[in-house]
Amino acid sequence: MWWFYRKGPSGFSGASTAEEVTAGVDGQALVAVITGASSGIGVETARVLALRGVHVVMPVRNVAAGLAVRESIVAKVPGARIDVLEMDLSSMASVRRFASEFESLNLPLNILM
Structure with missing residues (x-):
């Protein structure tokens, strides 16, 4: 597994962290909409982007879970700009509501994950 730690042309390896990169x-x-930001790798993605100053919008199925993640990130990254909006990807009506709500924020969309 030595190759996992071997740095490539970018100067990073498979062991590099999001903070290092x-x-x-x-x-x-920048404004980033991150689906899946209420759990797993989405939480870490939201945290690191917020750390770098990105305004993060978290569309989540479970708003309570999303708000808990937001509070956890804000505790680590004071001044983080994070909005939590409800969206269930299995429902086109929910996706449309999210899109309408996002448009009403008058924010650009620079990153979609």
Whole structure:
């Protein structure tokens, strides 16, 4: 497994963390919509993007879980800009409601995950 730690042309390896990869990135002017941000890798993605100044919008099925994640991130990243909006990807009506709510925020969409 030595190859996992071997750095490639980018200077990163399979063992590099999201914080290492995004070091020096200024995301103040960016807005990211991150589906799946209420659990797993989505939480870490939201945390690191918020750490870099990105305004994070979390569309979640379970709003209570999303708000708990938001509070956890804000505790670690004071000043983080995070919005939690309800959306269930299995329901087109819910997706349309989310899209309408997102549009009403008057934010650009720079990153969609």
